[in-house]
Amino acid sequence: MSRNKPIVYPYIPNSIPANKEEMLREINASSVDELYADIPEGIRFKGKLNLPEPLLAEAELVRHIEGLLGKNISTREKLSFLGAGCYQHYVPAVCDEINARGEFLTAYAGETYEDKGRFQALFEYQSMMGELLNMDVVNVPNYDGFQAAGTALLMAGRITGRNEVLICGTIGRDKLSKVCDYIDPHLKPMLLNYQPDCGMVDSADLKAKISAHTAAVYFENPSYLGFIETQAAEISEFAHQNGALCVVGVDPISLGVLNPPIEYGGDIVCGDIQSLGIHMWFGGGHGGFIATRDDPVFVMEFPSRLFGISSTVVEGEYGFGDVAYERTSFALREEGKEWVGTASALWGITAGVYLALMGPQGMVELGESIMQRTAYSIKKLSRVPGVKIPFDGIHFKEFIVDFNGSGQTVKSINKALLERGIFGGKDLSFEFPSLGQCALYAITEIHTQADIDRLAATLQEVLR
Amino acid sequence: MKAVSPKPLPRRFHQASWDEPVIFELSQPGARGVLIPPVEPAILQEVGNVTATIPESLRRTTPPPLPEMSQVHVLRHFARLSQENLGVDLNIDIGQGTCTMKYSPKVNDQLARSPKLTDLHPLQDESTVQGILEVMWRLEQMLKEISGMDRFSLQPGAGSAAIYTNMAMVRAYHKSRGEGDQRNQVITTIFSHPSNAACAKVGGYEIITIYPDPDGYPDLSALQASVSEHTAALFITNPEDTGIFNPRIEQFVTAVHEVGGLCVYDQANANGILGITRAREAGFDMCHFNLHKTFSTPHGCGGPAAGASGVSAALAMFLPTPTVEFDGHRYYLDFDRPHSIGKIRPWYGVAQNILKAYAWIMSLGADGLREVAEIAVLNNNYLLKKVLEIHGVSAPYAKGRRRIEQVRYSWEQLSSETGVHSEEIGYRAADFGTHYWTSHHPYIVPEPMTLEPTESYSQADLDEYVAILKHIADEAYNSPATIHTAPHNSTCHRINQASYDNPDEWAITWRAYKRKVK
Numbered sequence: 001m002s003r004n005k006p007i008v009y010p011y012i013p014n015s016i017p018a019n020k021e022e023m024l025r026e027i028n029a030s031s032v033d034e035l036y037a038d039i040p041e042g043i044r045f046k047g048k049l050n051l052p053e054p055l056l057a058e059a060e061l062v063r064h065i066e067g068l069l070g071k072n073i074s075t076r077e078k079l080s081f082l083g084a085g086c087y088q089h090y091v092p093a094v095c096d097e098i099n100a101r102g103e104f105l106t107a108y109a110g111e112t113y114e115d116k117g118r119f120q121a122l123f124e125y126q127s128m129m130g131e132l133l134n135m136d137v138v139n140v141p142n143y144d145g146f147q148a149a150g151t152a153l154l155m156a157g158r159i160t161g162r163n164e165v166l167i168c169g170t171i172g173r174d175k176l177s178k179v180c181d182y183i184d185p186h187l188k189p190m191l192l193n194y195q196p197d198c199g200m201v202d203s204a205d206l207k208a209k210i211s212a213h214t215a216a217v218y219f220e221n222p223s224y225l226g227f228i229e230t231q232a233a234e235i236s237e238f239a240h241q242n243g244a245l246c247v248v249g250v251d252p253i254s255l256g257v258l259n260p261p262i263e264y265g266g267d268i269v270c271g272d273i274q275s276l277g278i279h280m281w282f283g284g285g286h287g288g289f290i291a292t293r294d295d296p297v298f299v300m301e302f303p304s305r306l307f308g309i310s311s312t313v314v315e316g317e318y319g320f321g322d323v324a325y326e327r328t329s330f331a332l333r334e335e336g337k338e339w340v341g342t343a344s345a346l347w348g349i350t351a352g353v354y355l356a357l358m359g360p361q362g363m364v365e366l367g368e369s370i371m372q373r374t375a376y377s378i379k380k381l382s383r384v385p386g387v388k389i390p391f392d393g394i395h396f397k398e399f400i401v402d403f404n405g406s407g408q409t410v411k412s413i414n415k416a417l418l419e420r421g422i423f424g425g426k427d428l429s430f431e432f433p434s435l436g437q438c439a440l441y442a443i444t445e446i447h448t449q450a451d452i453d454r455l456a457a458t459l460q461e462v463l464r
Numbered sequence: 465m466k467a468v469s470p471k472p473l474p475r476r477f478h479q480a481s482w483d484e485p486v487i488f489e490l491s492q493p494g495a496r497g498v499l500i501p502p503v504e505p506a507i508l509q510e511v512g513n514v515t516a517t518i519p520e521s522l523r524r525t526t527p528p529p530l531p532e533m534s535q536v537h538v539l540r541h542f543a544r545l546s547q548e549n550l551g552v553d554l555n556i557d558i559g560q561g562t563c564t565m566k567y568s569p570k571v572n573d574q575l576a577r578s579p580k581l582t583d584l585h586p587l588q589d590e591s592t593v594q595g596i597l598e599v600m601w602r603l604e605q606m607l608k609e610i611s612g613m614d615r616f617s618l619q620p621g622a623g624s625a626a627i628y629t630n631m632a633m634v635r636a637y638h639k640s641r642g643e644g645d646q647r648n649q650v651i652t653t654i655f656s657h658p659s660n661a662a663c664a665k666v667g668g669y670e671i672i673t674i675y676p677d678p679d680g681y682p683d684l685s686a687l688q689a690s691v692s693e694h695t696a697a698l699f700i701t702n703p704e705d706t707g708i709f710n711p712r713i714e715q716f717v718t719a720v721h722e723v724g725g726l727c728v729y730d731q732a733n734a735n736g737i738l739g740i741t742r743a744r745e746a747g748f749d750m751c752h753f754n755l756h757k758t759f760s761t762p763h764g765c766g767g768p769a770a771g772a773s774g775v776s777a778a779l780a781m782f783l784p785t786p787t788v789e790f791d792g793h794r795y796y797l798d799f800d801r802p803h804s805i806g807k808i809r810p811w812y813g814v815a816q817n818i819l820k821a822y823a824w825i826m827s828l829g830a831d832g833l834r835e836v837a838e839i840a841v842l843n844n845n846y847l848l849k850k851v852l853e854i855h856g857v858s859a860p861y862a863k864g865r866r867r868i869e870q871v872r873y874s875w876e877q878l879s880s881e882t883g884v885h886s887e888e889i890g891y892r893a894a895d896f897g898t899h900y901w902t903s904h905h906p907y908i909v910p911e912p913m914t915l916e917p918t919e920s921y922s923q924a925d926l927d928e929y930v931a932i933l934k935h936i937a938d939e940a941y942n943s944p945a946t947i948h949t950a951p952h953n954s955t956c957h958r959i960n961q962a963s964y965d966n967p968d969e970w971a972i973t974w975r976a977y978k979r980k981v982k
Binding site: 007009011012013014015019020022023024026027029032034035036037038039040042043044045048049050051052053054055056058061062064065066068069070071072073074075076078080082084085086088091092094096097098099100101102103104105106107108109110111112113114115116117118120121122123124126127128129130131132135136137138140141143144145146147154174175177178180181182184185186221228230232233255256257258259260263264272279280281282283284285286287294296299306307308309310311312313314316317318319320321322323324325326329330331332333334336338339340341342343344345346347349352353355356357358359360361362363364365366367368369371372373374375376379394414415418423426445446448449 | 479483484486487488495496497498499500501502503504506507508510511514515517518519521522523524527528529530531532533535538539541542543544545546547548549550551552553554557560563565566567568569571573575577578579580581582583584585586587588589591592593594595596598599602606609610612621622623624625628632658659661662663664665666667668671673708709711713714737739740741742745746747754756760762763764765766767768769785805806807808809810811812813814815816817818819823825826827828829830831832833834835836838839841842843845846848849862865866867868890891893894898899901904905906919920921922923925951954955956957958959960961963964965967970971972973974975976977979
């Protein structure tokens with residue numbers, strides 16, 4: 001069938017020619033072009049955009065897109081040990097069911113009177129995160145954990161009126177890049193040395209660098225490199241003694257077994273919620289959280305929206321809305337706190353669904369399972385000739401595998417693993433050159449004993 | 465059998481109202497929503513009790529007091545909440561002006577839910593992600609053509625993040641020329657999105673805001689008086705959030721370029737100008753698009769969205785890292801970019817929305833995009849005529865001129881004659897199953913309302929929306945009490961808002977609420 005008649009586009013109801021004519025008549029215009037009268041001739045685009053021929057029929061479009069996606073090979077098809085900030089946890093079906101509902105998926109910025117469901121679901125997300133973190137204030141998600149860390153540090157700068165921050169030296173280099181760009185020119189970042197045998201903060205260096213200018217000390221638990229920072233209480237106490245705040249980055253999925261940072265002195269806690277029931281989406285599944293105590297000095301420094309609960313004129317009915325809206329850039333433009341915009345609300349709702357599905361016991365069992373599988377992996381891999389596991393502390397779900405003794409590069413090892421159906425861990429040789437040929441491996445609840453044994457056996461074969 | 469009467473306008477809507485408790489109130493001790501795969505005995509035997517090795521100060525001893533619920537109850541609770549939410553799928557969503565609430569094609573959502581995308585890790589070997597890299601590369605080529613810019617980054621998470629990205633590139637550009645300290649001012653207009661001002665402030669810039677001239681156009685002489693050797697950049701939305709296209713945009717660009725500043729085009733409102741006018745022809749150095757607005761990806765209650773930052777060739781070296789490249793055989797990520805501003809977010813962008821935007825453009829082509837723009841503008845000007853037939857409403861600025869894709873209206877007359885405020889009209893609009901947005905602060909336009917009908921609505925849809933506004937306006941004159949006590953048919957009735965600004969009473973979590981209620 002040729003298409004030489006005017007096209008009626010299924011997504012454009014008024015593309016019916018008769019409709020167009022009637023509407024033009026109604027507004028007393030002879031052509032649509034008349035409506036563009038304010039656009040000077042000199043800046044008009046002449047001609048037709050050079051774009052691919054359209055696939056007008058949905059069936060054609062599906063064939064084309066599936067063809068492209070078919071070139072991908074996913075972690076469902078292979079065995080993956082990649083992490084480094086994006087994790088293959090199990091995503092319960094109900095999480096996908098809820099975030100696929102058109103009522104949530106296609107809504108945006110309505111008020112509580114039209115969109116109460118969104119307000120309540122996000123208030124509940126904040127509340128469940130609050131229980132996980134033992135904190136009373138959690139934001140509507142911002143973009144991702146990078147943004148959350150940048151904003152948490154700027155908040156600390158504004159609260160303390162100081163202009164330097166000390167950042168643990170094991171922070172991921174991508175996150176560091178974003179944070180440094182984001183806090184410039186308000187705060188000067190200074191990296192803390194880490195102890196070469198365990199990765200933890202070098203306290204002598206911390207003592208040397210902290211000063212009356214230090215707004216915050218930032219560290220992560222679990223760290224980017226997987227170990228648990230066991231000096232957490234000492235670091236935060238030391239920060240407080242020096243008038244600085246303690247900002248802690250945390251993977252919320254660890255909080256069934258790890259203490260929330262407030263218990264060891266964390267003042268502002270931040271991180272990413274991708275672990276909580278959200279697919280990896282090639283990096284599109286991130287959302288950031290920031291949590292504090294319920295202290296107006298802290299609350300008033302959040303740039304994000306904060307949904308609060310209240311009552312309505314109807315007895316027994318909850319209402320929801322924006323707490324302290326007059327601090328946001330929506331209300332105050334450049335006089336607001338940083339900025340707020342569209343970020344990751346649907347992932348907040350999804351993480352809320354996840355936490356409700358998991359419940360207290362689920363989070364405990366999940367944390368235990370991940371730690372046990374990780375410990376088992378460390379034991380198994382450390383027995384592979386040519387492999388060492390440095391940083392001999394406690395690990396949550398990630399750990400470094402040191403291939404320096406194997407005589408091979410991580411790149412060549414990962415290539416050999418890929419040929420055998422395994423996505424090896426992240427090559428750290430560019431990010432942390434001092435570690436030489438090391439890789440970061442991630443283990444979650446989806447990795448069975450057989451998967452881990454297969455990794456160990458394959459590595460043994462590859463390194464032989 | 466008696467014929468059923470025709471449907472009245474406005475329709476007799478009533479929103480779902482499940483009177484759903486807060487989720488903690490649904491907790492049933494012992495209930496489980498999902499179970500965790502048990503750890504194999506051999507693992508346990510090998511590693512023992514791992515959590516016991518966590519030092520006491522770091523070990524959680526009391527499980528987090530989350531709700532305990534069966535799976536069906538979790539599903540039911542959130543499904544009910546979703547029914548109390550008004551997505552584009554359900555309503556004539558033209559009342560959220562500036563938001564470009566268009567149809568997000570279902571097929572694109574389905575395609576993006578392929579495990580071939582959901583379960584891709586961003587660090588996989590490039591040979592295993594050729595499909596998605598190709599999509600990213602192809603979308604970049606399309607956006608280059610649509611804007612006339614030379615390179616794009618799809619990394620920003622949304623529109624404001626793209627503005628931030630552009631600001632960071634402006635800063636890097638001036639720094640690279642040794643003028644970083646000297647150029648400490650950013651100029652914007654009051655009807656540009658607030659993030660233009662706010663992101664520039666985060667970047668350390670002083671903000672100069674241009675107001676409209678008496679005709680409602682951005683004031684050129686005010687701009688000319690503001691530019692100097694301190695000007696880093698102009699960040700300007702065009703068409704502005706009033707739907708007015710700045711006819712002197714070239715003079716704005718020239719004035720800024722003459723003093724050595726950069727011009728950054730906020731194209732969040734591009735829906736009405738696709739294929740009509742581009743950043744390139746207007747002389748801009750940079751621009752950004754919101755893929756979740758103009759390019760149809762769903763808004764997700766406020767994200768995940770996607771932003772795209774475009775630059776001229778001279779600025780391409782500053783784009784975030786990595787860029788997506790194609791060597792004629794394979795697609796790859798280029799990390800070797802020494803002048804780059806670095807990372808804006810983890811990885812490479814919101815891949816699922818990049819795919820959806822690509823699929824949307826592929827379903828329309830060049831003619832289809834132009835049709836989108838023309839119908840969006842036709843719909844808007846049709847709506848403008850119909851709305852202005854309602855007593856008490858006006859369209860300030862650019863009197864008698866056509867508008868592009870939206871209009872900021874004013875109910876000033878109605879408000880002064882009836883005491884009903886624009887905000888309350890919004891509350892009442894909820895009773896008819898639709899959104900209504902009063903607009904960003906500061907309220908330069910008194911009693912504002914911003915409507916943006918996009919291309920997704922039919923003439924009958926627009927007539928229905930106008931009928932709702934007409935009905936409410938009539939009520940304002942004849943029975944204002946109905947409006948003062950609205951909404952009546954929504955899930956939620958008039959909220960006691962006093963607590964939201966009172967630190968002793970606000971409750972941002974359930975635990976805070978439990979602590980604070982008497």
